[in-house]
Amino acid sequence: MDADAPGVAALVAGKAGLALPATRSPAIELRNVSKIFETGQSKVHALQSVDLSILSKEFVCILGPSGCGKSTILGMIAGLIAPDAGSVSIENGPVDAARSSRRIGLVFQDAVLLPWRTVAENVALPLEVLKLPRRERESKIRDVLELVKLDGFENRFPHELSGGMRQRLGIARALSFDPPMLLMDEPFGALDAITRDKMSIELLRIWEQRQKTVIFVTHSINEAALLSDRVVVMTPRPGRIAEIVHNPLPRPRPLQIRDSAEFIALSRKLRELLESE
Numbered sequence: 001m002d003a004d005a006p007g008v009a010a011l012v013a014g015k016a017g018l019a020l021p022a023t024r025s026p027a028i029e030l031r032n033v034s035k036i037f038e039t040g041q042s043k044v045h046a047l048q049s050v051d052l053s054i055l056s057k058e059f060v061c062i063l064g065p066s067g068c069g070k071s072t073i074l075g076m077i078a079g080l081i082a083p084d085a086g087s088v089s090i091e092n093g094p095v096d097a098a099r100s101s102r103r104i105g106l107v108f109q110d111a112v113l114l115p116w117r118t119v120a121e122n123v124a125l126p127l128e129v130l131k132l133p134r135r136e137r138e139s140k141i142r143d144v145l146e147l148v149k150l151d152g153f154e155n156r157f158p159h160e161l162s163g164g165m166r167q168r169l170g171i172a173r174a175l176s177f178d179p180p181m182l183l184m185d186e187p188f189g190a191l192d193a194i195t196r197d198k199m200s201i202e203l204l205r206i207w208e209q210r211q212k213t214v215i216f217v218t219h220s221i222n223e224a225a226l227l228s229d230r231v232v233v234m235t236p237r238p239g240r241i242a243e244i245v246h247n248p249l250p251r252p253r254p255l256q257i258r259d260s261a262e263f264i265a266l267s268r269k270l271r272e273l274l275e276s277e
Contacts, residue, residue: 025092026053027181027213028077033086034238035072045238046072050086052232052241056180059207059214061224062232063270069239070217074183077215078104090181102130105174105212107184111166113158119145119169120154123176130177140176147206148172164195168202175206181213188223197255200226204253221274225266226253233270235277242277245269 035047047069054060062070075081076088079095088095090103113122120141127137145151148168158166167187174182188196200223207214218224224231231245249262257263 025056027056027058027091028052028054028215029087029089029092030073030076031087031089033073033076033083033088035069035076035081035084047083048238048240050239050241052244054213054215056213057211059216059227059229060232061216061218061228061230062234063218063221063224063274064234064239065219065236065274067237068234069237070219070234071185072239074185074215074217077181078106078183102126102177103179104181104183105177105179107167107170107174107182107187109186109189111158111170113166113169113173115158118155118157119150119161122158122169123173126173126177140178144172144176147175147209148202162195163191164199167191167199171203171206175210175212179212181215184214184216186217186219189218196223201255203227204251208252221267221270222258224270225249225263226255226258231270233273233277243273245273 030050030052033047033050034045037044037046050069050073052073062073064070072081076083077090077095114125117125123141123144124137127140132140141154142151145154148171150165150168150172153161153165158169161169170187188199191199204227216224216227225247228247230247233242233245234240235242245266247266249257249260249266
């Protein structure tokens with residue numbers, strides 16, 4: 001560790017399993033989680049002995065190289081993948097209960113929009129599944145499209161939107177039923193650099209307004225440093241938590257914060273951790 005780097009000494013929180021502040025209870029807990037995928041004649045050890053606690057309303061980035069199990073962790077929290085060992089709990093209860101009660105919203109790298117549905121109709125999809133009354137659905141659609149700055153585009157189709165607008169629509173759909181947790185799997189990975197920056201600032205604005213618990217998977221050091229409260233740094237496969245780093249940067253965070261000594265020190269620390277693994 002570079003002792004001259006501003007704020008570096010305060011960056012590293014420690015290994016997985018670090019005690020959380022007594023005043024806040026964890027929203028998500030993974031305890032000694034491991035996962036092996038069988039592919040034909042071979043086995044892929046995706047995760048090994050992962051312990052992680054995430055606080056309510058916390059913005060946590062999971063950072064690591066491709067194939068380190070980042071998306072597998074997200075899939076377990078979402079209830080889409082079952083661990084082979086260990087346990088995952090949501091608000092001290094089983095994952096299935098959180099999923100069935102619509103406690104979790106999902107955003108993927110591909111917005112997975114229905115091309116034959118308009119913007120408003122795409123947002124309406126989870127509300128229709130929940131069988132909400134028409135008037136309540138319309139109110140929620142208006143509210144969330146205004147939040148993501150797509151009001152006025154209600155009747156457009158996905159092919160009429162830019163890449164950034166389609167991702168905003170994906171976020172709007174995930175937020176339409178107001179879940180307390182938002183799981184995001186490299187949602188800006190396919191965007192160009194300028195649009196990616198704009199979407200990062202938009203996401204920070206939305207998070208500050210709605211105060212969701214966000215778990216954001218990324219392989220971008222700058223993205224993790226800009227967005228997070230804490231960064232979970234993963235090792236290459238089999239994925240383990242190498243270190244959990246607290247982000248000392250003040251909020252709100254404009255893009256210009258990337259020029260600060262504190263941001264540069266944090267980015268350097270994250271890079272050193274990745275390279276050491």
